[in-house]
Every structure is written in C-alpha cells, then in structure tokens.
Amino acid sequence: MINPLRSILPALLLVVAALPAIGRAQMVTSWNAYNDFYLSPTAGSWGGATSPSAAGQAWGYYMGNVNGSGFPVNVGSYLTSGQIYKYTSFNPAGASDGTVYGTTLWDNTGGAGFARYQDTLSWGTSLGSYTTPWFGGAPGNSQGLTNLIWLQSGWLSGPSSEGIASVLTWTAPAAGTYSFSGLFVSGDQPANSAAVAIVSSGGADLARTVMVNNSVQNFSFTNTYNLGDTVQFQVGNNFSTGSAVGLQLEVVPEPSTVSLAVFGLAAAALYGFRRKYLL
Numbered sequence: 001m002i003n004p005l006r007s008i009l010p011a012l013l014l015v016v017a018a019l020p021a022i023g024r025a026q027m028v029t030s031w032n033a034y035n036d037f038y039l040s041p042t043a044g045s046w047g048g049a050t051s052p053s054a055a056g057q058a059w060g061y062y063m064g065n066v067n068g069s070g071f072p073v074n075v076g077s078y079l080t081s082g083q084i085y086k087y088t089s090f091n092p093a094g095a096s097d098g099t100v101y102g103t104t105l106w107d108n109t110g111g112a113g114f115a116r117y118q119d120t121l122s123w124g125t126s127l128g129s130y131t132t133p134w135f136g137g138a139p140g141n142s143q144g145l146t147n148l149i150w151l152q153s154g155w156l157s158g159p160s161s162e163g164i165a166s167v168l169t170w171t172a173p174a175a176g177t178y179s180f181s182g183l184f185v186s187g188d189q190p191a192n193s194a195a196v197a198i199v200s201s202g203g204a205d206l207a208r209t210v211m212v213n214n215s216v217q218n219f220s221f222t223n224t225y226n227l228g229d230t231v232q233f234q235v236g237n238n239f240s241t242g243s244a245v246g247l248q249l250e251v252v253p254e255p256s257t258v259s260l261a262v263f264g265l266a267a268a269a270l271y272g273f274r275r276k277y278l279l
Contacts, residue, residue, distance in 0.1 A: 031055050033168060033182075033249040034147040037129040039115045040088050044106030046115045048129070052090055058251075060093040060169035061117055061127050062086060063101065063154070064234060068161035075165050075236035076197040076208030084167060087117035087127060093169040093230045110134040116150060123154035123164045124242070139187040139246030142214055148185070148246035151235035153194070155242055162195065162236035169232050170251055172225040179222040180231070182249035186211035192243035195236040200229060210238050211245065222254065 036056040038049035049056060062084040065071040071083055084095045087102030102117040105128075116128025128150040133141035140148050149168060156163035172178065184196045190213050198206035198219060205221045225231075235245045 029055060029253075031058050031170065031251040033059060033149045033170075033247060034129060037115070037149065038090075039104050039106070039117075039129075040090060041104055042106075043104040043115065044113070045108065046104075046106045046113060048112075048115065057090075057092060058170050058173055060086075060091065060171065060230075061088055061102070062093060062095060062167040062169060063119055063123070063125050064165035064167040064232070066162045066165050066236060067156055073160070074162040074208060074239070075195055075234040076199065076204065078199045078201050079165075079167065079232060079234070084169075085119075087119070092171040093232075110138075111146070114150070119154065119164070123156070124152070125154040125164050125166050126150065126152040127166050127168065133246075137188045137244075139185045139244050142188055143185060143216060145185060145246065145248070148248060151233075151245045151247055153235050153237040153242040155237050155240065159239040162239060165234050165236045166245075167232050167234050168247065168249075169230050170249075171230045172227060175225065175227045177222060177224045177254040179220075179252045179254060180205070180249065181220045181252075182247065183219065184211065184217040184235075185246040185248075186213060186215050187244040187246075188214040189243040191241065193238035193240045194243040194245050195238040196245060197234045197236075198231065199234065200225070200231045202229075205231070208236075211243070213243070 036059055038052050038056050039046050040050050042050040064079045065083045066074050081094050081096040085101045086095050089100055101119050103120050105116050105118055107114040111131025114130045116126050118126045130150055132146050151166040153166050154164035186194050194211045195208055197208045206219050209217055
C-alpha cells in the first residue's frame, strides 16, 4: 500500500516553498491615504472610488469633537467612539453615533478635481482629496506638493476650544508592526492657524503641534498594533479660524508582519493535509 504522505510529499514541499512568494504577492502592500481615497456617495464628475477598495477599507473619514464641553479642548488626545462623527456610512473606526453628518462635493479644480466630504451642521469642517493645489493659499502650493488629503477643522463659538477637528483614521487590518511616513502642510493663510496630532489608544506619535503658516511637519514612526487598533490623524484650529491642512501619508507592514501571515497560511495548509491524509 502506498503511503499517502510519501506520494504527496514532493508536491507539498513545492507548495510550502511557494508560500512566501504567494504571501508577498497577496499581503505585502501599502496603504496610501491619497490613492485609497473614496467618495461615497459619489458627487459631480468624481472618477475615483465610490466605495472602499481592499486597501481603502482601513481608512475612515470623521469629525472629532474637541469643544471642551465634556470633550477634549483640543487635538492631541485619542478620541473615543463617542467623540467622533461619521462623514460617510463606512465606519472602520467604530463611531458609536450611527448618524452620517456629511455630504459629498466635487469641484473641477486641483488637477483631477477636488473631491471632499463636508459636514451638514454648518461647523465648517471638510475632508477631501486633491491632486494639485489650485490657489495661492492652498496647502502644498508653495512647496510644489501634489496628491494630498485635505483636512479643514471647524471653529465654533469663541476661542475656548478647537471646536470640531477633521480626523482621518487608519485601522489595523491585522495584528502586526507597521511603519508610517508622511507630512502635514499648512495653507498659506496668515490670519488663520492650525494644530495637528497623531494619536492612538497607546499614546501620541506626534504630540499636538501648532503649524506655522505655510509650513511642513514631517513624521515617521513604527508601531505594533492589534487587529482593529486605530491611529487618528487629527487637525484642529489652534483656537482661531482654521487654516486648511494637507496630508501625505503611507503605511507599510514590516517584514515580520508579512512573515507571520505567511506562517499562518502554511500552518493552515498543513492542518488541512493532516486531516485529509493522516487522520
């Protein structure tokens, strides 16, 4: 009688040897806030995604309450599920309020157009995507930057808080270690101001930083997260009329994260083989 293990072993070894390459093709990816941007529902002549792609599912578009009335006074602390409000029905960061407080807009400007969410409560917040800065005060115009996320906070009544922040979130699709790199760039609007921060439940990767007019704040960090952990990229207004802020951001999994995923595939394949041929 032929031993099933001996008969299939060469083929099994080939499959196991190929798993790292398969893993690299399917799992080693990157998340780019501009490339993955989606506008749901669509608006105007927007030609991009109208629902999250596989990579886009990690991104969330929110407003953050920093009005000081039972909420933080400014950006720089992790906003809980009850302190963020949805621009769109997609909710990867888990906002507890089920209401959608945003509408979608598109203007034929800024290269491929200016697609954005805008709040429906007259708070003055917006979060969008633009290819090329299209006016002198637009974030990135002086620096020659392109392919940016637009973040505009809303100033409420008086200078005692930062009102409503604009918040981009990234939620870990799997446990592992990820590297983040990018920049914030403030608009050329001397009478206005802006503050930025990058925070997760584990602490701040960029403490609240006031942006000098028409300036760039670079960032780069690597952290380990559990499945579902969320990183918040917050833009407030520094207790004044808010200046628009542009954001470039890319997230890349570390090799150890990919290796762990590939090991999981190999283990699953081996388990299936044992059940079929050895049990």
